[in-house]
Amino acid sequence: MDPSLPPPPPPPMVPSASIPPPPPPTEAPPPPPPAPVEALAPPPPPPAAPKEEEPKPVEVVVAPQAAPAPAPKQVLPEPDCAANDWQTGFCWAFIVKFHHASLIGRGGISNVLDLENGLHTEGHSEVLSTILQRFVLAFKPLIKDMKDKTLPKHLVRTIDTCLGFTSMSVYHDCPAGVFAPAIPLPTGEKDEADRKALNPLRKMFQANRRDDEPSEGSHGGEDAVGSRIWEMDWRERLKLLRQLVDWQLAHSESIRQIIQDNYKMGHQKQTDFNSKTNPLIVQPIGQDRKKKRYWAFDDSPRIYTSTNPYKKQCPLTPATSTKDELLHLIEEFRQPISPTFIATQEATIAAGGPAAKKAKSAKNLEEKGKAVEVEMARWLEEEHLPLIEKEEARLDRARKKQEQMAIAIAQADVRTSRTRRSTRKPDYVNGGTGNGDDDDDGNASDSSGYYSSSSNRNTSKGRTSTRAASPEEWRGERRSTRVSLSNNKMAMDEAAAAEQDPSTMIPFPPSPEPEPASTNAGEEGAVEKMEGIVEKGDSAASLAQGGSEIKEEGMSEVGFGGAVGENGVKVEMSS
Template identity: 30%
Template structure:
């Protein structure tokens, strides 16, 4: 019975709580994939959890990945990336040829969209995941780079949470042991060495450093590509590329040096921000040797690819060239005898 006050029943003050909605990040105004954090996210996953970068010809840097994203045709790099992602999620997949991979990606996404798990393509009004291919006629390769990037991001997130191979790597790196209560014939393996490519230290992705304005700088390989972001934990975080070539990289280092704090006076204690900025400059300078070696390696590979392409083109020309066949005339030789002509004249 409801409590009474002054002889009147008190009205219930309990009101239905409004459904909580997740934070929605403001849309990016980037006009190129280099200035989207999803590009770094997908490429970093490829470098850390797959062998795509070492096995796919032409995939040597984030710039190569971006070129494939911008292509309006079925790009070989993108085809290899999609194939690897599909096989991670569906190890027994068969329809992974270049002409079928787009429909296979659509089928894989549709399979996961049936679950209540919210994805990048969750629609609040419909309360379901909306298939990004519903209004697309030409498949994955016909859409713009923005939608391609969203699809790739979703495939990466699905692999991190559902792919048996990827989850095994993560569990091994972080020392996660399942079924601890069960007796095992063999002891658990020791922690991986930090230098191991699949160790916790190698699979983790942290900024290279932070400058005196608290901006973070990110690198994922030995290319000159450097990304800059503000606080990534805020939904309004900014993200952009600040270096893609060696010249831009050197200019960035000089800029960081110019804004570095002056020499500390005796017994003067530096702030954490100043210490971080100095460490960032040192880290950026320390990468120059590795960048030069990587650029030389890539240049050598590109020359080999160009030479092979030239040889293939020349071979094709030789095969398709039409030549007029010539036949040697049949000569008649006489050994001193009378010819038919002389017989006729006689």
């Protein structure tokens, strides 16, 4: 061996029999190493495989499974118009029961269709204005200037007041399905700002206030805030109406008094829940085979349908709106049950078995539902239709009356407030003491020396009085008929006495000879004077004391102190 080379590696160590081999791997024991050639002893027996330990039972902890999620409830779709919204029927039923006399037949309101049209009207609506005025007066009946022009400010103040009540409203912050508010209600005196912040009209005003509009606190600010009612859509208007109805039912004194009177509220056992004696209770007119309930809130063709009203979701939709639709519904109620359905159920019942009981129950329910439908058809035709015609006639009379009042108001502008004719008091002239132009109308005396006056009554401007011309042409002052008749009777008695005893006549100093009677030409209503002298003892003559005028004019209306003698000769007394 070359000493320069490295020594060879030592031979591998041969394991001794006394030393146990290392533990084999868990997968599989390795084969025993080959025995060296030099070893003469027999190879050791292979090591025994280690005993596999029995696995311990594993405790499986199962996590508690969550309860299966409930099936999502069917959510009703949003109504596309006011007619399909349950709040419309609710508000109209309230109007019919509590404001029938003050609203229906006034302001263009006759049935629920007018309310629906008013909700959909863009801008100002006369129907909605009339309803809101009545609702505001239910809270504040002492308002004297309630009219369409002052409605906005009173509406804003009423909503502010109602938001301070200790009851929830649709404008309070309340989670869905929870009847407790998220925050305490702003009912205190210090919470006035919070209540105003909940007012929907104030919210809308702050959101879209125009530059030319006043602020809320300045003069005319409440009018500008309240006018936002005419800018709301039909959903917001209906929401506000419904909330005002809720507030009236809970807090209006007049409405609460109506409820107390009709329900006879006192002791619970005495409360009247009978729809026949309590007009405020509304009961369905019946239920059809499909379990749909039918409602009639007023005497109109509008009939509503609903599901179970005691469930949370209960849509209230119109079934009929006109008389033709109502007649068609009556015919549907009278349709018989399908013969195919009856034959099928009877065959199932005859076959027996578990299905027979169900078929029998289904047949009985169908027959009972049909009986109810026939009864509803009878009630609608015999009782409801006559009420509809009677209500239509009443509304037609009310409409004509309103038209006549409108015409009278329009004509009142051109009328004068004075009921008497405007005239100037005539200036009476006696004995020729007037102007020289009237000398022709002076006094005249007969040959016996008795005085007879036939002077004309002229005004200061020379106008001849037309009192003696005819009753139609006389435009002088009005005189009492009762006093005139009394004086006429007295004068007639004196004239009759003078006719029997001429010595009782009072002589007067002679007067100048009368000139021929002349007619004032050109003046309307001139009076012709008597020609000649009335002879003494003439049966047609009558003479009164204190000087008199004898005119040959027959008049139906005699003035104060006058008398009518025989043959239509009128005697008037001059003071």
